[in-house]
Amino acid sequence: MNPLPAAMPTRTHNPLLGAVIPLVSDLAREVAPAERYRRLLEALRALLPCDAIGLLRLEDEALIPLAMEGLSPDAMGRRFRVDQHPRLRALLEADGAMRFPPDSGLPDPYDGLVQAGGDLHVHDCMGCVITVGQRKWGVLTLDALQAGRFSEEDLRVLEVFAGLAAATVTVAARIEQLAVTAEDERRRAESYRLAAAEPSRRLTGQSSAFRRLLKEVEMVAASDLTVLITGETGVGKELIAQALHAGSPRAGKPMISVNCAALPDNLIESELFGHVRGAFSGAVQDRRGKFELAHGGTLFLDEVGELPLSAQAKLLRVLQSGQLQRVGSDREHQVDVRLIAATNRDLAEEVRARRMRADFYHRLSVYPVRVPPLRERGRDVLLLAGAFLEENRARLGLGAVRLQPEAHAVLQHYAWPGNVRELEHVISRSVLKALGRHAERPRILTVTPDDLDIDQPGAARASPPGGASAAWPSSLAGAPPAVAAPQGAGAHPLPLQQTLQAVEQATIESCLARHGNNWSAAARELGVDRANLRRRAARLGIPVQGKPGRPRRLKAGMPDA
Numbered sequence: 001m002n003p004l005p006a007a008m009p010t011r012t013h014n015p016l017l018g019a020v021i022p023l024v025s026d027l028a029r030e031v032a033p034a035e036r037y038r039r040l041l042e043a044l045r046a047l048l049p050c051d052a053i054g055l056l057r058l059e060d061e062a063l064i065p066l067a068m069e070g071l072s073p074d075a076m077g078r079r080f081r082v083d084q085h086p087r088l089r090a091l092l093e094a095d096g097a098m099r100f101p102p103d104s105g106l107p108d109p110y111d112g113l114v115q116a117g118g119d120l121h122v123h124d125c126m127g128c129v130i131t132v133g134q135r136k137w138g139v140l141t142l143d144a145l146q147a148g149r150f151s152e153e154d155l156r157v158l159e160v161f162a163g164l165a166a167a168t169v170t171v172a173a174r175i176e177q178l179a180v181t182a183e184d185e186r187r188r189a190e191s192y193r194l195a196a197a198e199p200s201r202r203l204t205g206q207s208s209a210f211r212r213l214l215k216e217v218e219m220v221a222a223s224d225l226t227v228l229i230t231g232e233t234g235v236g237k238e239l240i241a242q243a244l245h246a247g248s249p250r251a252g253k254p255m256i257s258v259n260c261a262a263l264p265d266n267l268i269e270s271e272l273f274g275h276v277r278g279a280f281s282g283a284v285q286d287r288r289g290k291f292e293l294a295h296g297g298t299l300f301l302d303e304v305g306e307l308p309l310s311a312q313a314k315l316l317r318v319l320q321s322g323q324l325q326r327v328g329s330d331r332e333h334q335v336d337v338r339l340i341a342a343t344n345r346d347l348a349e350e351v352r353a354r355r356m357r358a359d360f361y362h363r364l365s366v367y368p369v370r371v372p373p374l375r376e377r378g379r380d381v382l383l384l385a386g387a388f389l390e391e392n393r394a395r396l397g398l399g400a401v402r403l404q405p406e407a408h409a410v411l412q413h414y415a416w417p418g419n420v421r422e423l424e425h426v427i428s429r430s431v432l433k434a435l436g437r438h439a440e441r442p443r444i445l446t447v448t449p450d451d452l453d454i455d456q457p458g459a460a461r462a463s464p465p466g467g468a469s470a471a472w473p474s475s476l477a478g479a480p481p482a483v484a485a486p487q488g489a490g491a492h493p494l495p496l497q498q499t500l501q502a503v504e505q506a507t508i509e510s511c512l513a514r515h516g517n518n519w520s521a522a523a524r525e526l527g528v529d530r531a532n533l534r535r536r537a538a539r540l541g542i543p544v545q546g547k548p549g550r551p552r553r554l555k556a557g558m559p560d561a
Contacts, residue, residue: 034066034067036168037055037066037067037168037169038067040055040067040164040165040168041053041054041055041067041068041069042069044140044142044158044161044165045069045070045142047157047161048142048150048154048157048158050070050142050143050144050149050150051070051114051115051116051117051143051144051145052068052069052070052071052110052113052114052115052116052122052141052142052143052144053068053069053070053140053141053142053143054067054068054069054071054075054110054140054141055067055068055138055139055140055165055169056080056088056138056139056141057137057138057169058082058092058136058137058138058139061081061082061083062079062080062081062082063079063080063082063085063088063138063139064079064080065078065080066138070114070115070116070143071110071113071114071115072113072114072115072386072402072403072405072408073379073382073383073386073408074113074382074383074385074386074389074403074408075110075113075386076206076382076383076386077204077382077383077384077385077386077387078386078387078389078390079387079390080109080390081394084394085107085109086106086107087100087104087106087107087108087109087125088109088139088141090106091127091128091129091139091141092129092136092139094128094129096128096129096159096162097126097127097128097155097156097158097159097162098126098127098128098155099124099125099126099150099152099154099155100124100125100126102123102124102147102148104125107399107400107443108121108122108125108143108400109400110122110125110141110143111399111400111402111443111444112400112401112402112444112445112446113400113402114143114145116145117145119402119444119446120145121443121444122143122144122145123144123145123146123147123149124143124144124145124146124147124148124149124150125141125142125143125144125150126141126142126150126154126155126158127139127140127141127142127158128140128158128159128162129162130162130165130166130169131162131166132166132169132170137166137169138169140158140161140162140165142158203236203239203240203243204380204383204384204387205377205380205383205384206379206380206383207376207377207378207379207380209372209376209377209378210372210377210380213240213369213371213372216369217240217243217244217247217369218247220244220367220369221243221244221245221246221247221248222247222248222249223248223367224248224249224338225366225367226319226338226339226340226341226363226364226365226366226367227241227244227339227340227341227366227367227368227369228304228341228342228343228347228364228365228366228367228368228369229241229340229341229342229343229368229369229370229371230342230343230344230347230368230369230370230371231342231344231370231371231372231373232344232373232417232419233344233418233419233421233500234418234419234420234421234422235371235372235373235374235419235420236371236419236420237302237342237344237371238257238300238302238342240342240369240371241255241257241298241300241302241340241342242255244298244340245297245298245300245338245340248298248338250296250297250298250338253294253295253296253297253298254293254294254296254297254298255294255297255298255299255300256290256293256294256297256298256299256300257300257302258271258272258290258299258300258301258302259302259303260301260302260303260304260305260306260307261302261303261306261528261532262528262529262532263307263529263532264529264530264531264532265308265310265311265531265535266531268307268308268311269311269314269327270287270289270327271289271290272289272290272291272311272314272315272318273289273291273292273314273318273324273325273326273327274286274287274288274289274291274292274324274326274327274333275287275289275326275327275328275329276326276327276328276329277328280327280328286326287326288326289324289326291318291324291335291337292324292333292335294335294337295335295336295337296336296337297337297338298337298338298339298340299337299338299339299340300340300341300342301339301340301341301342302341302342303342303343303344304341304342304343304364305343305344305345305347305350305356306532306535306536308535309355309356309357312356312357312360313357313360315360316357316359316360316363318335319339319363320363322334322335322336322337323335339364341364347361347364347365348361355539373416373419374416374419374420374423375415375416378412379412381411381412381416381423382408382411382412384420384423384424385403385411385423385427388423388424388427388428389401389402389403389427389431389447392427392428392431393431393445396431396432396435398431398435398441398445399441399442399443399444399445400443400444400445401431401434401444401445401447402444402445402446402447403446403447404446404447404448404449406448406449407447407448407449407451407452410449410452410454411423411452414454426452426453426454427447429453430447430451430452430453431445431447431451433451433453434446434447434448434451437451501540504536504540505540505541505542507526508522508526508533508536508537508540508542509542511525511526512542519533519534519544
């Protein structure tokens, strides 16, 4: 830590010592990193009163908030790219603490985010880079709404405090490493780096449910076990799969993803196992399948519950022995692949309904990981909203985007049937709506509850069960009343899975009716492969021949549950 300057002015000398001594004592104690960061900011804010203060860590040319006070809750979920925020870049490039003039023309990253100021601009700002060893670790930022709040004397105090901040983050990092080996730490850091490649592709959250999920992911990632990721649509199952791969010993090898729902029945075997020239019409050359492409790495089977029974049987041999044959070839190929599968279906129920082989299900669910829905993650919705707001700010070239405080409550009280994906779409739509209310681009764009356009508790308009946030698809205009969400105190809603299946069945039947039972035309309107549409219809009890709507009968010879 830097020594205290001998000529420190009397006015600040005692307060500085009073703030520093408890923090120095904390360095020798076992304190959780989050609490350590909070105490650091609390001490600095008491020493240098301000409206907002933040500690941000530098990761891959972006600054990630670790602790903040006085800022909107969604600010913690934002990822401030250095190349898009000139003030933050200037702090990183400075030799010490620096203060920006109140009339500086550089945009402030916290404009509109200071809780005490509403949509006011920040008028006084200073900060400093935190250096650990020879590496620039991150920055401390202080902001005030009153012009001229900070002085040259405050800069000298902050300069001294930067040394203590560097010692604090160093101790926090060492404590985090005590529970893991250096190799485990490398893998974990790599998994976060991969997941943070884009603002909308970060594993973001602080809730207990999210922390439990991350702990489970870190634990199983280092193994070679097959993982089955379950969860509702839109919760981020693919992100979890990426983190599992990046945190594994196979991180340096490829991760190959397959959307099982998009594979036509007649091409599933070729896509997965490959084929040789002349194996079928159109096979003009040898082609490796997804298993061979993933050799040494990870194969991710998304929507694995959509695979037909015939494909499940062929996959079993590869999962058991690692041996496969390309279509049209008798030659055996040995592959070494770690399998990760994901589904929003209840696969145990699929087995009982004889739509999935029991042996295939047990091969997939060696280690099941459940991704919690957004409604179980508390204030994580605000952090994710902040991440999506920052992404849209950069995409639209806006100066600053903030959520009105009333919008925070709306986001937290909505049930989010479409989970994180729905939240992403709602935020993108709301930013455009808010922008459309202005004839000219404002310096600070404020998103209101009306811009969010989502159902609030007690509203008369019902959310589509398990689906979109705003309205029913046009193809459901004639859906049967049973599909609609029941209203009233005595209503008994269907379980989510049954509701989703009812909506899907109504959509397909309505579309088929409009096209005179023409499967090709219906598939084009719905944007899916014709074979996949017929397969989904069969699962839902819609006959693939004749007039839709009559339940099918189970065929003999299907595998026992």
